[in-house]
Amino acid sequence: MADVDMRGLVDAMTGRELSIVAPHKAAQNAPVRLEVRNLGRRGAFSGVSLTVCAGDVVGIAGLVGSGRTEVLRAVFGADExxxxxxxIDGNPTRFRSPRHAVRRGVGLLPEDRKNQGLLLNRALRENVSLATLGQFTRWGVLSPRREERAVRxxxxxxxxxxxxxxxxxxxxxxxxxxxxxxARWLARxxxxxxxxxxxxxVDIGAKEEIYRLIQGLAEGGAAVLVVSSELKELFALCSRVLVMRSGRLVGEFGGASLREENVVEAMLLEGTEHGIATVAAG
Structure with missing residues (x-):
């Protein structure tokens, strides 16, 4: 597609005159909690490197098929x-399975929550306590009272x-x-x-509550990496937004560079790669 047509598509996607968007404030001088170095999975993505500090929320934008979901799954040990x-906290780790990741303090909220994140026909209580049953057992016996109190x-x-x-x-x-x-990962x-x-x-009211919860987790010291198809969601939550295209990271935006126009162009336009080191948050 011609460059002029793609730029028209950029304008159509943003739907307004573009301006600087104020990102969620990043933690200052916080330690790097999650680091990914040159991660790749054949046929899905390659050469992905990123960092997320304690108390920070970092986003990944990209079109469907860009490799963004696959990166999360590989970090979590769902795909090798x-x-x-x-x-993790500076220590090289290869998660052999999601269970291993959970033991190291990593949680995943999957894109397909109904099929991959929840036991739909089981009780709310069971779904929340799934990753923390050890907290409610003694000598191998579950304490329903302790479980109930925690879940409530x-x-x-x-x-x-x-x-x-x-x-x-x-x-x-x-x-x-x-x-x-x-709640499951909060319990963990x-x-x-x-x-x-x-x-x-989810509806608008629930969106606002979920945003509040994610920001609260970051304020509590968690490192949060978010994939979203909604750019406004990423701008509301994140101090930096990384962009993936065709399985590669092609841009990183933070501070004054975190603009809708920049992110959409990096998602769509060949030849608009933005160096990760040179467009980082300031």
């Missing part, structure tokens, strides 16, 4: 990378609307289902959260 490495506390904190902890997750709204997955006290499409299929 062919090249590169993942470092999380329901209140996240404003999960349900009849009780025994309600089947399949009967909850999309926003409340997403909060159930967030994850230091690193990988979030794929945080508000897909």
């Amino acid at each position: 990378p062919d090249t590169g490495e993942v470092l 506390g999380l329901m209140g904190a996240l404003r999960i609307v349900a009849r009780g902890t025994g309600q089947a997750v399949v009967t909850l709204s999309g926003g409340n289902q997403q909060k159930v997955v967030l 006290r994850c230091d690193i959260l990988l979030i794929d499409e945080p508000t897909r299929g």
Whole structure:
């Protein structure tokens, strides 16, 4: 497609005169909690390097098929990378499985929460405590009272609307289902959260609450990496936005460079690569 046509598409996607967007403020002098070096998976993505500090929210933008979801899955151990490495708090780590990642304090909210993130026909209580059953057991015996108390506390904190902890997750709204997955990782006290499409299929009110929760997690010291198809969502949440195209990172924007026009052009236009080192947040 001609460059002029693609630029017209950029304007159509943004739908307004473009201006600087103020990102979520990044943590100052915070330690790097998650580092990815030259990560690659054949047929999906290659040469991906990024960092996320404690207390920061970093976004990944890109069209469907750009490799953004696959990067999260590889970091989490759901798919095995062919090249590169993942470092947690400066220590090289290769997660053999998602279970290994969870043990190291990494949680994933998948894009397809209904099929990959939830046990839809099971109780809310079971879905929340799934990753933390050890906290509610002694000598191998589960304490329903302790489990119930913990889950009820999380329901209140996240404003999960349900009849009780025994309600089947399949009967909850999309926003409340997403909060159930967030509650699971809150219960686990994850230091690193990988979030794929945080508000897909939820109403506006639930979106605002989920944004508040994600920012609260970052303020509590978590490192958060977010993939989203909604640019306004990334601008609202993130101090930096990375852009993927055709399986590669082609841009990084932060501070004054975090503009809708810049991000959309990097997503769509060949020859508009923005050096990761030179366009970083300032």
